[in-house]
Amino acid sequence: MAIESTTRETASVQTDSEPVARQWRFTPAYLWYVVRRWPIIPAVILAVLVITGVFADQLAPYDENENDLRFRNAPPRIFNTNSEYWDNAADLSQALFTPGDTAGAIKDPSNRYILGADHAGRDVLSRIIHGARISLVVTSVALFSGLILGVTIGVVSGYYGGIVDEILMRMVDIWYAVPFLLLAMVAVIIFEASLNLIIVLLILLAWSGYVRNLRGEVLSLKERDYVASARVNGASTFRIIAKHLLPGLVNTIFVIASLRVGQLILAEASLSFLGAGIPGPTPAWGVLIADGREYVGSAWWQTVFPGTAIFLVVLAFNFLGDWVRDRLDPRLRQLD
Amino acid sequence: MRKFLIRRFFAGILSILAATAIVFGLSRAAGDPLLLYAKPGGYGVTPEQEQALKEKLRLDKPLIVQYLLWLTDLLQGDFGKTLLAEQEVTKVIGDKMGATVQLAVASWVLATIMGVPLGILSAVLRGSVWDYLGRGFALIGQSLPTFWLGLMMILLFNTRLDWLPFGTRGSGESFFLSWDNLRYFILPSFAVAWGAAAVYLRLTRSAMLEVLDSEFVKLARSKGVGGTTIIWKHAFRNALIPPLTVSSLMMAGLITGSVVIEVVFSWPGLGRLAVQAVQDNDFPILTATVLFFASVFVFVNFITDVLYALIDPRIRY
Numbered sequence: 072m073a074i075e076s077t078t079r080e081t082a083s084v085q086t087d088s089e090p091v092a093r094q095w096r097f098t099p100a101y102l103w104y105v106v107r108r109w110p111i112i113p114a115v116i117l118a119v120l121v122i123t124g125v126f127a128d129q130l131a132p133y134d135e136n137e138n139d140l141r142f143r144n145a146p147p148r149i150f151n152t153n154s155e156y157w158d159n160a161a162d163l164s165q166a167l168f169t170p171g172d173t174a175g176a177i178k179d180p181s182n183r184y185i186l187g188a189d190h191a192g193r194d195v196l197s198r199i200i201h202g203a204r205i206s207l208v209v210t211s212v213a214l215f216s217g218l219i220l221g222v223t224i225g226v227v228s229g230y231y232g233g234i235v236d237e238i239l240m241r242m243v244d245i246w247y248a249v250p251f252l253l254l255a256m257v258a259v260i261i262f263e264a265s266l267n268l269i270i271v272l273l274i275l276l277a278w279s280g281y282v283r284n285l286r287g288e289v290l291s292l293k294e295r296d297y298v299a300s301a302r303v304n305g306a307s308t309f310r311i312i313a314k315h316l317l318p319g320l321v322n323t324i325f326v327i328a329s330l331r332v333g334q335l336i337l338a339e340a341s342l343s344f345l346g347a348g349i350p351g352p353t354p355a356w357g358v359l360i361a362d363g364r365e366y367v368g369s370a371w372w373q374t375v376f377p378g379t380a381i382f383l384v385v386l387a388f389n390f391l392g393d394w395v396r397d398r399l400d401p402r403l404r405q406l407d
Numbered sequence: 408m409r410k411f412l413i414r415r416f417f418a419g420i421l422s423i424l425a426a427t428a429i430v431f432g433l434s435r436a437a438g439d440p441l442l443l444y445a446k447p448g449g450y451g452v453t454p455e456q457e458q459a460l461k462e463k464l465r466l467d468k469p470l471i472v473q474y475l476l477w478l479t480d481l482l483q484g485d486f487g488k489t490l491l492a493e494q495e496v497t498k499v500i501g502d503k504m505g506a507t508v509q510l511a512v513a514s515w516v517l518a519t520i521m522g523v524p525l526g527i528l529s530a531v532l533r534g535s536v537w538d539y540l541g542r543g544f545a546l547i548g549q550s551l552p553t554f555w556l557g558l559m560m561i562l563l564f565n566t567r568l569d570w571l572p573f574g575t576r577g578s579g580e581s582f583f584l585s586w587d588n589l590r591y592f593i594l595p596s597f598a599v600a601w602g603a604a605a606v607y608l609r610l611t612r613s614a615m616l617e618v619l620d621s622e623f624v625k626l627a628r629s630k631g632v633g634g635t636t637i638i639w640k641h642a643f644r645n646a647l648i649p650p651l652t653v654s655s656l657m658m659a660g661l662i663t664g665s666v667v668i669e670v671v672f673s674w675p676g677l678g679r680l681a682v683q684a685v686q687d688n689d690f691p692i693l694t695a696t697v698l699f700f701a702s703v704f705v706f707v708n709f710i711t712d713v714l715y716a717l718i719d720p721r722i723r724y
Contacts, residue, residue, distance in 0.1 A: 244418060244422065245425040248426070248701060248705050249422075249429065249701055250663065250704060253681060256682070256684075257697055260690060260693055261433050261436065340554075341553070344667065345667065345670060346682070346686065360552075364671075367561060374555070374562075378555035381552050382551055
């Protein structure tokens with residue numbers, strides 16, 4: 072896979088400068104050095120997220136909404152645990168259904184309910200895999216739309232200044248004072264929860280982070296000599312912004328975006344958990360946890376596994392965001 | 408400074424007004440606003456009641472007049488009645504307010520006593536095991552979904568270990584600070600506080616590192632001032648400014664966190680009330696809750712501005 076090859080490449084590049092690793096390339100100390108220097112573990116987690124999201128239909132062992140009430144709250148099968156339950160279950164399905172009735176027997180017992188079943192007998196693993204796709208789509212659409220909106224407002228505010236700047240900055244101030252989660256709930260009560268609504272809400276959450284920083288950067292960039300000479304040469308405002316200002320902002324935009332992703336995923340999950348986000352039975356991770364909440368004492372796998380998925384993905388994004396920031400723009404250290 | 412504070416005060420008022428405008432705009436954006444209060448074919452809405460509702464909402468008047476009259480009602484404390492129980496909204500909110508404020512304050516205190524010392528430790532012992540532990544604690548705290556953390560704590564400390572209770576906030580009969588009362592606070596406030604502590608930790612750490620690297624600390628060192636004095640007297644005071652300024656932003660995080668955590672822990676506060684209102688389609692309750700939270704947020708913001716101007720005399724607006 073792509074990730075493995077990059078790992079190996081970086082490894083070989085590093086060996087040139089690393090005398091320790093010359094005798095034996097993969098000493099524990101050397102591996103620790105590589106892991107500390109490059110965000111390999113987060114990259115792997117995110118690669119897994121993207122791959123499962125894109126190929127969810129192929130990877131999921133079962134349909135995400137297919138249920139089998141005989142296996143309500145069935146425990147997970149990983150590591151060959153709970154074998155007693157599953158032996159009994161096999162007997163049960165033999166007893167309940169006539170021999171030869173393949174539809175009634177446990178289909179492909181080797182991979183059914185690897186991570187257990189939920190309260191309706193749906194495969195938790197398949198639902199998590201399909202949830203990855205939803206998370207991916209919702210977050211990326213909201214992130215990029217919010218980025219475009221936020222960057223536009225920030226650049227316009229900084230470039231034009233004056234009354235435009237004043238109005239836009241007051242808008243940002245006001246927006247910071249509105250409790251987002253509750254406002255989202257008001258929107259939900261009025262428009263009914265839907266996938267489109269949650270995307271719009273997340274865009275509204277995403278844009279504000281860019282404005283202040285980009286405005287500041289534009290304020291300093293637009294005074295530079297090269298911008299002035301472009302203006303003297305008759306470049307249009309659009310050209311100045313697109314060709315002369317934006318390239319200087321790319322690092323900041325990238326850093327803010329990478330620090331923002333985690334928050335968006337968490338906001339989506341929280342809203343879905345409250346029943347104000349993606350409506351069930353769509354297997355968004357927040358919905359899975361909300362569904363499993365009542366059974367947390369008796370069937371922990373319904374909440375533990377989807378929550379771990381959210382946690383790992385957000386952790387990976389946050390870690391990567393920190394790394395990108397340290398690399399690209401150390402001045403933004405104060406940002407978080 | 409007075410000019411600055413007056414400006415911030417009016418900016419705050421403007422923010423609250425904007426919040427009311429947004430809520431009002433949303434309520435009129437969805438076609439027939441009557442449907443928010445009474446679903447078509449719903450139970451128990453007689454034509455007379457519908458007529459009364461129409462008059463209350465003043466739907467025959469122009470939109471701007473509707474908004475201004477509604478605003479006047481709000482200013483007089485008339486938030487209407489809840490749809491289900493037909494109680495005064497202000498009374499319902501008032502009953503639940505205490506629980507939420509207590510939880511938010513407990514979480515804030517916990518976040519501060521976890522985040523700030525760990526941040527200092529992390530900065531002073533930079534590169535040591537403690538530094539890595541502190542940063543790991545922060546990274547995990549920022550990445551955990553609050554509601555899931557709450558559920559997992561219930562699973563571990565209540566269901567499995569049976570150490571701590573959850574589900575209510577105690578009988579309220581015993582003394583406020585007694586263990587009998589406080590043990591109900593431990594799980595929910597920690598679940599809310601971890602994320603906030605992470606922000607405090609990172610800010611304190613980076614501010615502390617910056618101050619420890621500054622000229623005046625170097626001068627103090629070269630004069631032979633002891634390590635402890637430098638850390639507490641020279642560095643700590645200056646490093647406190649960034650965490651203080653984000654306290655108000657943090658309040659927003661605590662409010663959001665407590666809404667979710669109140670649902671998880673069945674905490675009888677405003678957050679749970681709001682979520683319940685979404686499920687019951689109880690629009691007046693939700694409006695009042697949003698406006699209440701917005702006002703609290705603006706108020707805390709203002710206080711922070713005042714403190715900020717008092718603590719750091721270099722800041723002149």
